[in-house]
Amino acid sequence: MNRNVATIPQDLIAALKKAKHVVVFTGAGVSAESGIPTFRDSLTGLWERFNAEDLATPGAFRKDKELVWGWYEWRRMKVLQAQPNPAHIAIAALATLVPKLTIVTQNVDDLHERAGSTDVLHLHGSLHSPRCATCGQAHILPPGIPVEPEGGRRLSPPVCICGGLVRPGVVWFGEDLPVRELRQAFEAAQKCDVLFAIGTSGLVQPAARIPSLAKQAGACVVQVNPTSTGLDRECTWSVRGAAGEIMPNLLQAAFGRTA
The missing domain is CATH 3.30.1600.10 (SIR2/SIRT2 'Small Domain')
Structure with missing residues (x-):
């Protein structure tokens, strides 16, 4: 179901407010909003x-x-x-508003950490960890x-x-993803109440299994992306627009807080 960014669904707001464990799964689209190609x-x-x-x-x-x-x-x-954008900052703030937050990223930058997030699971490694x-x-x-x-x-x-x-400390084509991080990401997806898939196409395996695992376990899956992606059919809600606009708006709607 597609939703306009200006009208965040009330049932999404309610689901986030009562969630005990939230997973945020980010892809290149989030970093692109900071000017990183x-x-x-x-x-x-x-x-x-x-x-x-x-x-x-x-x-x-x-x-x-x-x-x-x-x-x-x-x-x-x-x-x-580059600098963390409002989406990175809102995601870091979300950790203080829900009982448990797990951040899983396909990005190899450190913008989540510089925004204040900790214990980020980097599935594709990091440019900063050769x-x-x-x-x-x-x-x-x-x-x-x-x-x-x-x-x-x-x-x-x-x-x-x-x-x-x-x-470089990144995962190259033909290499396996780090076992510990992938296992922790899969476990978090299977135990969460709400999973956000933000700025990811949902095409790169095996990381693309993460939203499916959450859905199969009964979680609400929320896609935040300006365009249609391969995740559309996995989503409970698909909110179209820039993550840097949607995530701060969602925090305001759910918790009365701006990041």
Whole structure:
């Protein structure tokens, strides 16, 4: 059932007010409202002759480590220059208004955390958590915004204490999602009362199972997205519009609070 953003359904408001456990499942659309390009957007500037999907594989890193590391550092720089938007802030505020909130994200940025959310389940890893490609040891990046690689292309990755090279801490094509985070996300979906799917197409598996698991367990599923998606049939309510407008409005309607 489609709903206009200007008229948040009263039964959705009632369901949120009485919920004991809420899951918020976010995708690229939420970060896009902070100016972060989605992964499949056309690359621009010095990177425009590359295909993002060709850079996001273990094979690409083995073939040209400097190219891949440079591109991911460029992406991390763009993220660090962005700011959490009203949707991130409203989601963080929601944690103080319901008994339990679980945030699950497909995004590799840290905008949820910078908005004040804690214990975020990152299903696709994080740009800010690189690790050694050989031993798996976590690597601490220097603080601040990195300098864009010379020429916008290549940058040598750091070297681990074991002698291996550090790789981006994201899940690449052909790799499995982190077992612990995926298990916790599935468990939360099966135990929640209300699940919000915000800014996600519902196409990328296995994360796309999360709304279905919630629905099968009897939860209300709320989609927040400007356009129709593959999740439409899973939803109890589908609220069309920008998450940065809808989520603060929903908090005001349900709890009399603006984020």
